[in-house]
Amino acid sequence: MELYQLKTFVMVAGEEHLTRAARRLHASQPTVSGHIKALEDELGVNLFLRTPKGMILTQDGRALQAHAEQVLEAATGMARAAELMRGSVRGDLRIGINTEPESLYIPELFDEMARNHSQVTMHILQAMSAEVPERLEKGVLDCAFVYGPVVSDRLFAVELARFRVVVAGPGRWREKMLKSGAAGLGELPWIMTPDDCPFHQLAENFFKTNNIQPQQVALVDKETVIRTMIQAGAGLSMMLERDLLQRASAEDEASGLTVWAEQEMYLPLSIVCLQSRKAEVLQQTLFATMTRIFHERS
Secondary structure, eight states: OOHHHHHHHHHHHHHSSHHHHHHHHTSOHHHHHHHHHHHHHHHTSOOEEEETTEEEEOHHHHHHHHHHHHHHHHHHHHHHHHHHHHTOOOEEEEEEESSOGGGGTHHHHHHHHHHHOTTEEEEEEEOOGGGHHHHHHTTSOSEEEEESOOOOTTEEEEEEEEEEEEEEEEGGGHHHHHTOOHHHHTTSEEEEOOTTSHHHHHHHHHHHHTTOOOEEEEEOOOHHHHHHHHHTTSOBEEEEHHHHHHHOOTTGGGGTEEEEOOSOOEEEEEEEEEGGGTTSHHHHHHHHHHHHHHHHHO
């Protein structure tokens, strides 16, 4: 049997569908089907039940799935050991970012990778946190930064930092906001983010805790647009205190922002990849590098 047959078997078992597995393997459906049939013929057992809705593992298939995963993990470990012996890491790495590159230390990442792993080519792609799981599954991204808790068991995550979240409002509302308690903020208009955004979930918890029924004036999914709308006097919104401080200057009064920080709220930042790919040399190199960069600058 061949490793590519085992890889196809494990992928089809996970997706329970030939077409989805073929898409993730970047192969045609007949090719994937042929790999499964060849493996079944060699092993002498039926691995799947073919149904109109997809591919269901048989009892024999479930028993052999764990063995296939162990073989693939061993092969990956061997390749990783060989990379380390050669003293080089090479390849393309597609990284999804969910905010400005400077906030994620992307320039520092490029500098360190250029010095220590010059044969790695990095592609930086925009990806909101909610979009990341699907893009990882489809192979559009190799890894990505996400805000908020990582709850999927298909994702491997390394938490890099926890950032304080504050309520930001227009500069001309300064006196009104700073004299208000949390409940008083509920009387002002709010700029909200989409339901699947981690900031939305944090805001919902804030509203529930303080018995607030917010007046939503806009729904925005881009941080820079939210900041501009706040400065223009449209309403309040949740923002990272770290980002506000990074942009602060001697012209703070002219920046048009008021910060309300009477309640402790935090949002984790993690870098994630698929569980099935966490042992790859490129992923491990990136995760170790980003962990070190964030540790040195925290």
